[in-house]
Amino acid sequence: MKDMKKKIIFISIAASLLFLSACKKEFLDVAPLTKVPSTVLLTDANGLTTLLANLYAKMPMEDFMYNPGKFFNYHRDLGGNAFVDFGWSTSFYTDESNYSAGSGAGPVNDAYWEYGAVTMSGNNNISNGAYGSIRQVNQFLLDLQTVNIDEGLRKRATSEGHFIRAYMYFGLVKRYGGVSIIQVPQLPGEDLFTPRNTEKETFDFILSECDLAIENLPATVNANDGIYRATKWAGYALKSRVALYAASIAKFWDKAPFTGDAVDKKLVGGMTSADANNYYGQCLAASSAIIDNSGKALYKPTPATKAEAAKNFQDLFQNPTGAMEEMIFLKAYIDGSTTRMQGHSYDVYFNPSQTAPSYSYFGRFNPTLDLVDLFEDYTDDGTGKSVPLVTRTDGVEYEYVANPGTSLDLSKPYKLYDTPADIFINKDARLFGSIITPGSVWKSKTMVIQGGLIKSDGTKLIYQNGNAVGLDGKTYYTYGGATGPEYSGFAQLGNNEQGNFTSSGFNVKKYLVEGLTTITQFVCTHPYIDFRLAEIYLNYAEAAIESGTGDAGKAATYLNALRKRAGHTDNIPATIDNILKERRIELAFEGHRYWDLVRRRDFHTAFNSTRRKALVPILDLRENPPKYFFVRAYNWPDNNAGGRTFEAKSYYKAIPDVATNKLVQNPQY
Amino acid sequence: MKKINYISLLITCLVLVVTSCEKDNFPGPDAQVYGAIKDSLGSALVEQDIQTGSQIEVQELGFPTLVSQFWVIKNNGEYRNNLVFSNDYDIYMRNGNFFPYTLKSVKIKSGENNIDFAVVPYIRVKNVTITRNTITNKIEASFELEAGKPVVKVKSIQLYAFSDIYVGAQIKYATAGTGFSQTFSPTILIDPATTYTLSIDLAANSALFKTGRDYFFRVGAIADVTGVGTIRTNYAPYVKISL
Numbered sequence: 001m002k003d004m005k006k007k008i009i010f011i012s013i014a015a016s017l018l019f020l021s022a023c024k025k026e027f028l029d030v031a032p033l034t035k036v037p038s039t040v041l042l043t044d045a046n047g048l049t050t051l052l053a054n055l056y057a058k059m060p061m062e063d064f065m066y067n068p069g070k071f072f073n074y075h076r077d078l079g080g081n082a083f084v085d086f087g088w089s090t091s092f093y094t095d096e097s098n099y100s101a102g103s104g105a106g107p108v109n110d111a112y113w114e115y116g117a118v119t120m121s122g123n124n125n126i127s128n129g130a131y132g133s134i135r136q137v138n139q140f141l142l143d144l145q146t147v148n149i150d151e152g153l154r155k156r157a158t159s160e161g162h163f164i165r166a167y168m169y170f171g172l173v174k175r176y177g178g179v180s181i182i183q184v185p186q187l188p189g190e191d192l193f194t195p196r197n198t199e200k201e202t203f204d205f206i207l208s209e210c211d212l213a214i215e216n217l218p219a220t221v222n223a224n225d226g227i228y229r230a231t232k233w234a235g236y237a238l239k240s241r242v243a244l245y246a247a248s249i250a251k252f253w254d255k256a257p258f259t260g261d262a263v264d265k266k267l268v269g270g271m272t273s274a275d276a277n278n279y280y281g282q283c284l285a286a287s288s289a290i291i292d293n294s295g296k297a298l299y300k301p302t303p304a305t306k307a308e309a310a311k312n313f314q315d316l317f318q319n320p321t322g323a324m325e326e327m328i329f330l331k332a333y334i335d336g337s338t339t340r341m342q343g344h345s346y347d348v349y350f351n352p353s354q355t356a357p358s359y360s361y362f363g364r365f366n367p368t369l370d371l372v373d374l375f376e377d378y379t380d381d382g383t384g385k386s387v388p389l390v391t392r393t394d395g396v397e398y399e400y401v402a403n404p405g406t407s408l409d410l411s412k413p414y415k416l417y418d419t420p421a422d423i424f425i426n427k428d429a430r431l432f433g434s435i436i437t438p439g440s441v442w443k444s445k446t447m448v449i450q451g452g453l454i455k456s457d458g459t460k461l462i463y464q465n466g467n468a469v470g471l472d473g474k475t476y477y478t479y480g481g482a483t484g485p486e487y488s489g490f491a492q493l494g495n496n497e498q499g500n501f502t503s504s505g506f507n508v509k510k511y512l513v514e515g516l517t518t519i520t521q522f523v524c525t526h527p528y529i530d531f532r533l534a535e536i537y538l539n540y541a542e543a544a545i546e547s548g549t550g551d552a553g554k555a556a557t558y559l560n561a562l563r564k565r566a567g568h569t570d571n572i573p574a575t576i577d578n579i580l581k582e583r584r585i586e587l588a589f590e591g592h593r594y595w596d597l598v599r600r601r602d603f604h605t606a607f608n609s610t611r612r613k614a615l616v617p618i619l620d621l622r623e624n625p626p627k628y629f630f631v632r633a634y635n636w637p638d639n640n641a642g643g644r645t646f647e648a649k650s651y652y653k654a655i656p657d658v659a660t661n662k663l664v665q666n667p668q669y
Numbered sequence: 670m671k672k673i674n675y676i677s678l679l680i681t682c683l684v685l686v687v688t689s690c691e692k693d694n695f696p697g698p699d700a701q702v703y704g705a706i707k708d709s710l711g712s713a714l715v716e717q718d719i720q721t722g723s724q725i726e727v728q729e730l731g732f733p734t735l736v737s738q739f740w741v742i743k744n745n746g747e748y749r750n751n752l753v754f755s756n757d758y759d760i761y762m763r764n765g766n767f768f769p770y771t772l773k774s775v776k777i778k779s780g781e782n783n784i785d786f787a788v789v790p791y792i793r794v795k796n797v798t799i800t801r802n803t804i805t806n807k808i809e810a811s812f813e814l815e816a817g818k819p820v821v822k823v824k825s826i827q828l829y830a831f832s833d834i835y836v837g838a839q840i841k842y843a844t845a846g847t848g849f850s851q852t853f854s855p856t857i858l859i860d861p862a863t864t865y866t867l868s869i870d871l872a873a874n875s876a877l878f879k880t881g882r883d884y885f886f887r888v889g890a891i892a893d894v895t896g897v898g899t900i901r902t903n904y905a906p907y908v909k910i911s912l
Binding site: 259403662 | 721732733734736737761763764769838839841842843845875876895896897898899
């Protein structure tokens, strides 16, 4: 026993001595054999594109896999509460659509600062934040200066780096205002506490980055090289978008003013009307460069019929690569069922109930009546004013029923229609290209969207399961069919998990692929359109009219070119109201509306205990044969929540961890 | 022998457990602060919203980076925070419904501290009567406005209704019909001689208002002042009406 103890003590001492002596200084400084240093990687053309692909993937693009309440590139596939997390859009936070089971009005909470824009792997976050991604671009740009590669490749890759860095900083400035501009990889030991730059400096930096991007990006990309890589025109397009954003902040900041440290230091706001005009000017120049020199053109600009116009507009989104003449920058996907953490699920969550995929959650993207009312009517007065749907015979189209299930007043003079589709006759073709309306045909099925019925004795049966026999002796159901797969609207209101039926009366069509039959999680691969010519047209028009500079005639031409592509034959004047309305219609559900409300500082007035609107078709069995009327109502989730409010302070998000990173906090946080 | 070993091991562990837990936490909050937001003219309480209303913004001094805390104010203008660390604080009264100002290096001592804030509200809502008119079947409010300073304009006025005392711009029924609010576009200078009237049509809101229950009504006005940040609603005290 004693010997044993001695042995143990001896071994312990020996081990300690060994341990202490083993730590020579270079012991851990061995180059890892599993990693290739960037300087080596960059000497090879394939290595260069690999690294570039990685950087492209870190751009904060609000695409199909962006969840504004969670993360960018959100593919976490762990089940649990995540059952609907892969089908979200910033659109749900605005007045153009709502999530079927209810969605508030911003602010985006995508953790861009903390987690950057990279895929989550399982539950583990493998990103190191927006600045982690920026550091990688900084390192990339630094290495490119010294590495031995073809000069053409070096120049192009450098410009791509600037394009990506501009995009990343734009992601930051939209959310946080002025941020620290860091252009070189910082090293440990340096002073890492870079203070925030002003909002103006940040915008100016992004615009100068766009210029550096434009400098050496190619005018065209070929299939061999990758059609999804940035061109010169993508650089101009980003510049056009950023400049319009900056100009709007400069012009409209005072609609929601702030006070405090960040304001005094101009980290947010502090721009003048001269700045606004400068940025509008830059937007006009960048937009003109694309319109005049890129050779880009609208896809099928002169349809023969309205039906053709609707089909063309639908095709533009279900097959963007078939309309490359209009496309400026796209994001591609590969099938996630074969390559993990890839693909998207747009068609899974957003197909209406009647064409539900083989997955339990669908029908979630519900365009609002607010948006549907905006579309022009081909028989209107030609001024470009929106024409609300006609639901009543007394011309009152501004009354909304809080909850048709309990408070519908049948004494109001509702207009009767033979079919649910009749109310939409003569509406702008883009309505049918973008939205699945009641009574329209989708995937060879007539869409049944019905909120209830009036029994032949005048009893109301609305927002509840049931059926009744009509005067013709036939049985009719409240939602238009006996079971879920036979109808697409208004059932299961307030049930998040079962929220597979539209609560607004409409489903989205834009970007859904009509020919897609096998639909499961992450198998969708149709590309996301980040920039297309139509946006550039509208950027030009808005900048021209808001600034009073630019060519107002061109603004009208571009505005009306979009309308003509939608089957209109007249011209409307390029007033700011017409341009903004056109923007909401043409670019609906493409991720613009949220940031348009932010940059023009309209969010806090648009959403002040606001309830978005729904159109509720009701079958009237007092008529023989039965007829339909339409009730203007507040959508069920918003009404139930007592309306939605956007707090003014949300125009800027809180800077995370200010106690540690020593940055000045944004107002009211 | 084995038993003794086990017992001694157990005792050793217990001794370690007892001695290892030295109380090394920082001391907890030791101060309580309470008070009210009072009108500098006449010291009436300045009514607030409990949700997204005015807040008292404080920064505890002595740290390299100062971080704001926000103390919520009750609807009637009183506040209390029982979990405060005694120290020196900067207090910012801003983004509320009164003219902003700053108090530097305010000493908050251990124990109870009473700090009242004398403020100039943007708008005073005065001479309010809110009654139920059984003939018209409406809740009718009449009131006058007074500007805190001559520069103040009024942007909108509204009669809010809800089922409890927290009624206001954030917590309210979405009432139907017209006449319960008025928006001034462009905003107008305040004439103290004008009497405003607002009303909520009970018939048009029969789904919200049930006979035999109590409801709470409050009149609010939103000011238009430049250079002061976010402006929140000014109120008169609520009125309870049993229907």
